[in-house]
Amino acid sequence: MSTDTKAGTLERHGLNDDQLRAMLRNMLLQRQLDNRGFQLNRQGKVPFALGSEGHEALQAGAAMAFDRGKDILAPYYRDLGLCLGIGLTPYEIMLSIFARESDHNGGRQFPNHYSSKAIGLMSFSSVLAAHLPHAVGAAYAIAYREQAGRAVLATCGDGTTSEGEWHESMNFAAIHKLPFVMLVENNEWAISTPLSRQMAQPEIWKRAAGYGMPGRRFNGFDPIETYAAVKEAMDRARSGGGPSLIEGICYRYLAHSTDDNDLTYRTREEVLERRKQDPVPAFEAVLVEHGVMTPQEVDAMRKDVLRETNEATDAAEAQPYPKPADLYTNLYEGAWQPWQS
Amino acid sequence: MAVVSNTSSTVMNNVEAVRATLYEAMRNDDRTVILGEDVGARGNVFLITKDFIKEFGPERVIDTPIAEASIVGIAVGMAMEGLRPIAEIQFADFIYPSFNQIVGEAAKTRYRSNGEYTCPLVIRAPYGGGVRGALSHSVSVEALFYHVPGLKIVAPSFPADVKGLLNAAIDDPDPVLFLEHKKTYRLIKGEVPDGHYTIPLGKANVLKEGTQLTAVSYGLYVHWALEAAAQLQESGLSVEVIDLRSIRPMDKTTILRSVEKTRKLLIIHEDNKFGGVGAEISAMVAEEALFHLDAPIRRLAGPDVPPMGYALPLEEEFMSSPAEMAQAMRELVEF
Numbered sequence A: 001m002s003t004d005t006k007a008g009t010l011e012r013h014g015l016n017d018d019q020l021r022a023m024l025r026n027m028l029l030q031r032q033l034d035n036r037g038f039q040l041n042r043q044g045k046v047p048f049a050l051g052s053e054g055h056e057a058l059q060a061g062a063a064m065a066f067d068r069g070k071d072i073l074a075p076y077y078r079d080l081g082l083c084l085g086i087g088l089t090p091y092e093i094m095l096s097i098f099a100r101e102s103d104h105n106g107g108r109q110f111p112n113h114y115s116s117k118a119i120g121l122m123s124f125s126s127v128l129a130a131h132l133p134h135a136v137g138a139a140y141a142i143a144y145r146e147q148a149g150r151a152v153l154a155t156c157g158d159g160t161t162s163e164g165e166w167h168e169s170m171n172f173a174a175i176h177k178l179p180f181v182m183l184v185e186n187n188e189w190a191i192s193t194p195l196s197r198q199m200a201q202p203e204i205w206k207r208a209a210g211y212g213m214p215g216r217r218f219n220g221f222d223p224i225e226t227y228a229a230v231k232e233a234m235d236r237a238r239s240g241g242g243p244s245l246i247e248g249i250c251y252r253y254l255a256h257s258t259d260d261n262d263l264t265y266r267t268r269e270e271v272l273e274r275r276k277q278d279p280v281p282a283f284e285a286v287l288v289e290h291g292v293m294t295p296q297e298v299d300a301m302r303k304d305v306l307r308e309t310n311e312a313t314d315a316a317e318a319q320p321y322p323k324p325a326d327l328y329t330n331l332y333e334g335a336w337q338p339w340q341s
Numbered sequence B: 001m002a003v004v005s006n007t008s009s010t011v012m013n014n015v016e017a018v019r020a021t022l023y024e025a026m027r028n029d030d031r032t033v034i035l036g037e038d039v040g041a042r043g044n045v046f047l048i049t050k051d052f053i054k055e056f057g058p059e060r061v062i063d064t065p066i067a068e069a070s071i072v073g074i075a076v077g078m079a080m081e082g083l084r085p086i087a088e089i090q091f092a093d094f095i096y097p098s099f100n101q102i103v104g105e106a107a108k109t110r111y112r113s114n115g116e117y118t119c120p121l122v123i124r125a126p127y128g129g130g131v132r133g134a135l136s137h138s139v140s141v142e143a144l145f146y147h148v149p150g151l152k153i154v155a156p157s158f159p160a161d162v163k164g165l166l167n168a169a170i171d172d173p174d175p176v177l178f179l180e181h182k183k184t185y186r187l188i189k190g191e192v193p194d195g196h197y198t199i200p201l202g203k204a205n206v207l208k209e210g211t212q213l214t215a216v217s218y219g220l221y222v223h224w225a226l227e228a229a230a231q232l233q234e235s236g237l238s239v240e241v242i243d244l245r246s247i248r249p250m251d252k253t254t255i256l257r258s259v260e261k262t263r264k265l266l267i268i269h270e271d272n273k274f275g276g277v278g279a280e281i282s283a284m285v286a287e288e289a290l291f292h293l294d295a296p297i298r299r300l301a302g303p304d305v306p307p308m309g310y311a312l313p314l315e316e317e318f319m320s321s322p323a324e325m326a327q328a329m330r331e332l333v334e335f
């Protein structure tokens, strides 16, 4: 289905108006929640925040290709939008930022390290690429049980593709033709290290050929193109066609985290230049141009997202911290001492 | 406690005990898969999984690429999604590439998700020296891991314990590092009760009762300590020998009860002395039973060099011996 207007044809890749609006809402929500994390940090209310500005389109599009209740997501810390898109709520995000007792991991992990078994969101640590073998193991479990129609979507940043476990995971997934999709979110930076210092050959997707799997690069500033690329790979994985390596090109607008000053390694001009392609206003404009939404509806959506963010913030902040005694639970099953008596 | 379904038994060596136990686990639960290097057609370098692939198929007996981090990492992912993987590191010396997956991931999966995800995983690793294994086929790795909350570590010495403890490790809902001493593989034979039974992790075994000295050990050295204690018995010295069996958790009760009786403690292990398992036992006994002691605690353990030079004199210098153990026991008894 496509929509013809005087602005040309919108290639929808089968997405209906509701889905297009849902993707925009996800993108707006990401930006608002990111913003909130940084605000709370500056207010001294939380020690740490990390944003995904520049990844909104990529993540909204990828999440739309995730089959809720079936697929598994093995994300990394910059996947706010993906996690929202597969069903995590802003309230759950804020519980993570505030490290509250009712957070999924009980305030044990850094913010952005979401997990929720109920929605297929695998728990992960901060150790880059360490989650990828887990994703492959989960894909093996799916294949082993012959569960057609399910696949694992794993993500990581460009810098993380330098890790040995990245390679090991790709290799194993390819050998066993597992239902596994490796989605690389290439934002050109790994903290302060540019792509040129991670790899000599900058097109990550081309490594796919070396593993014997399909590879593809797509514009991660375009949520519809992202959706199409991720859906193609996930459909292939779900139907026994094996793994894929797909690479979305995006950009990291913010510093790496609240603990980073990006002006020590890149210029404000570089960032401002890339801001001109900001995927959020760009997608708003696309939906308005093609008559999917009116400017008033976009405004109303933005307000609604702010309201939801405010409510989530207040509700999460009002929750209690974990208790000191919670430090000791859930290490092993049952009560525990290293010295058995 | 050990549940033995009948009283008949079969004589096996340690390799056969591991093999028989793994075989039963594969038969009993189709969530169980084995993954590692050369576990399939070759049946593992020690033939532990010989012919498994014929009976259980390549989906359950998985020859992995040579990539230890992902052998463990993939097993972690399988465990998180409901399988019961048994990962094999071909030699414990090659476990280092998977260190993060064991320490940073498997050990923390339950904790970091506050119980939402768990990691019921067994990692088997043949370890230990005295086999002309040189610097990279001889190491003991227990001290590198026993520091880590979230792991359990087992190092059995006898075939019957291999079976009971491996069954317990496989049933365990949390990650267990299962260490098999290579030199005991074919050297040590013993009666193994037939049928399914488990031995709880964290329970030491008093192998020989004695009154004048407690000798605590595990792995190959347990057998040598028994030999040494038997020698001393002939000259009228009475040494109690304890096989730890589990390194994490460790059995405080059995050690303290023995030390309070004998009033002297010798800890014997092959792993390097500095920061080794003996250090923790010494500290515990010093904290809890200092005034029961009639002599300083003594440790007989690996010297502070990498285990272990290949040339026979180098290997022999690194390794202890029943004679050296007997000497240390005698000195401490006579202190």
Ligand SMILES: Cc1ncc(C[n+]2csc(CCOP(=O)(O)OP(=O)(O)O)c2C)c(N)n1
Residues within 6 Å of the ligand: A078, A126, A127, A128, A129, A156, A157, A158, A159, A160, A161, A187, A189, A190, A191, A252, A256
């Ligand atoms: C194994 C490991 N090494 C180093 C780090 C520290 N670190 C955290 S994020 C990061 C950069 C990652 O860059 P990339 O993969 O491109 O993801 P991005 O942050 O750009 O989304 C580094 C080096 C880590 N968390 N884990």
Ligand SMILES: [Mg+2]
Residues within 6 Å of the ligand: A157, A158, A159, A185, A186, A187, A188, A189, A190, A191
């Ligand atoms: Mg990056």
